[in-house]
Every structure is written in structure tokens, then in C-alpha cells.
Amino acid sequence: MACDESARGSADAFWTSFYVVLVISFGTILHPExxxxxxxxxxxxxxxxxxxxTILATAFLACLRLAAAWSAPRSTSTSSNDGHSVPFLVKLRWAAPPGIFVFLVITLSTWANFLSYKAYAMLGPCELIFVWIFARILQAEERRIPFCRDLPAVILTALGSLFFSIAEVTGGDRTGFGAIVASLLCxxxxxxxxxxxxxxxVALKSSSQGRVGVLEITSLKLLVTSLLCLPYALITEGFEPWTTLASQEFWMDSTSxxxxxxxxxxxxxFQWATVGVNAGLRSPLVAVLLGTLQPLTAVILVLVFSGSSFCQALGLKRRDSPLEIAGICCLVVGLLLGGLGALRRIQTRPSHPRSQTLEFLEHRGGT
Structure with missing residues (x-):
């Protein structure tokens, strides 16, 4: 029995590391790519x-879900709570809101990245501000916490965003203002x-009717996103891009x-790993590290690329103005302060007899 628990703990640790590495890696390289x-x-x-x-990712993950269900032993599938007894409309109701917000994130990040990859990546720490605001509005537990607890990190991040935005807009870049607005909305x-x-x-992993797995949650979420992305693409760009992608000329360009x-x-x-982080991991510490390292890695990547041969390929422009440097420093320090504050809360928080997964998810949403 002890051996089984030890093996299960080792497996959980492996998947924790695997998901975190995937999220940071994919999240870092997606937008420069x-x-x-x-x-x-x-x-x-x-x-x-x-x-x-999103359409191909949805189809691929749905195939993985079907393959996993087909290969599972019949005795295991009938005796375990795998989510089959959860009504489809119930699962879709829970997966629809994140799917809609993923569509908005994709749309806004695509536009911001198109205008300025630098602005999009540098303003990544701003998510800390919005999570702090939304957590206090939507979570009763956060409203009971002293207002000034996270204020230093929020103020520094806000100042950094302001300084960097002013430097971008006044730097002679015509797309600067639009990129800043799109990045903040994203x-x-x-x-x-x-x-x-x-x-x-939380709802689907702890349902009394059965536990819904990571692949199924991801597939449903991306299904909603795909159903929004496709008409949006047709409305904004028409059918010409499909002709371009189907042409031999496009595929002759191996780089494209x-x-x-x-x-x-x-x-x-990235989508699969993100849901895996939110649904399958157990440690609040992982959430804090992930929420700090992911935007920090993106900032570092921009600074590294700005002085490399990739500068022209990514449209990066070095300005090095005092206001921009001050903004970047405030953003990084604010992000690190937010991470350290979350670590202190984990250490001082009293333990409650409840699911560790729910505890992880609370820290993930609050950081």
C-alpha cells in the first residue's frame, strides 16, 4: 500500500514538472514564432x-481522448468515474466560459503581437493587476484579506506599465498605442x-457524477473557441487566406x-498543458512559480532577442530610453514581489482538511 502511494506520488511529481515545462516553453515561443x-x-x-x-488542436485532442477511451480496459472504464455519466450539456456549460475567454485572448494577443511583439511580451506582468482586481470582485475569500497586502506589487506593476507604455507611444512607433491597448485588454x-x-x-474534476479528464476539458474548451474563431476569421479576412494556404506557392516556401x-x-x-496545470496539479507552490516565471521568461526573451540576429525578424526596436528602462525594472520587480507575497501566504496559511487540487486552483487563480 505504501509502495503504491509512493509510486503515485512520483508519477504526480513527474506530470507536474512535465506540464510546467510545457506551459513555460510553449507560452514563451508561441508569439515570437x-x-x-x-x-x-x-x-x-x-x-x-x-x-x-484551434480547429486542428481540437480535432487532435478529441482523437487522443477517443484513443485513450478505446485502449482502456473495459473493467477499468466501467468501475471508475471517468466523466461519461456527466451530461454533455453540463460539461459544455462549464467549458464554454473559458472557451469564450480563450477566443478573446487569442484575438487580442494576435492583434497585439502583429502590431508589436515587444509591447505584448513586456506587458505580460500586467495580468497580476487584473487577477488581483477580479479576485477581489469575484472571490469572497479575497475580500476578507487586507487591501494593502498585494498593493506594493500592484502599484509597481502599474507604474511599470505606465512608464513602458509612454516610452512606446512617444518613441515614434505608429502602432505603439494600438499594441498597448490590445495587450492590456488581452x-x-x-x-x-x-x-x-x-x-x-473544480466543477468537472470533483463532480459527483464522475471526474472529467484533462483531455476532455481541453477538447470542449477548444471546441467553443474554434466555433468562435472560424466565423471571426471569415468575417474579417474572407476566403482569400484559405486559397493562399491551399496554393502550391505557399508550401514552396519551406520557412512559412x-x-x-x-x-x-x-x-x-499549450492549451493541453494549461488545462493540465489548472486541473491535475497539486501544489500551490507550482502555481506561484508558474505565474511568476512565465511572464518573466517572455520579458527576458525580448531583451535577449533585441540584441541578436532575430531582432529584424521579430520587428524589435531597441530604444533604451530612461523611461523604458524604468518601466521594465518596475514590471520585473512588481512581478517578483507578487510571487514572493504568494509564497509567504502559502507558508503562513493554515491547512484545511480539503482537496489539495482545490487549494492549488485557488492559488493559481489568485496569483
């Missing part, structure tokens, strides 16, 4: 590419997506073809 694709003259089909990414939707996805995972296929694989992996 897409930016390189846009810079090769394909910016006019960006919404169509988003629709293709982070707000991302915070709402985190909260709604957490609620979805590789970037397109790469975006599909990255989207699939």
Missing part, C-alpha cells in the same frame, strides 16, 4: 491561422480566463510552411 510568420508577409491571414490552429481577458477555467476544472505547422503544434501543446 507567430510574429516571424507575420513578418514573412502573412499578417493578412493571422485570424485564419488562429482558426486553423491580459484582462487572460485573467478572466484563469478564473473561469479554474471554476470549470514550417512556421505554420509549428504554430499548430504549439497551440495544441
Amino acid at each position: 507567430l510574429k516571424a510568420f507575420y513578418r514573412r508577409g502573412h499578417g493578412g491571414i493571422k485570424n485564419t491561422v488562429s482558426a486553423i490552429d 491580459r484582462a481577458c487572460q485573467a478572466l480566463m484563469t478564473v473561469s477555467l479554474r471554476s470549470c476544472c 510552411a514550417v512556421l505554420l505547422l509549428g504554430s499548430i503544434l504549439i497551440t495544441m501543446g
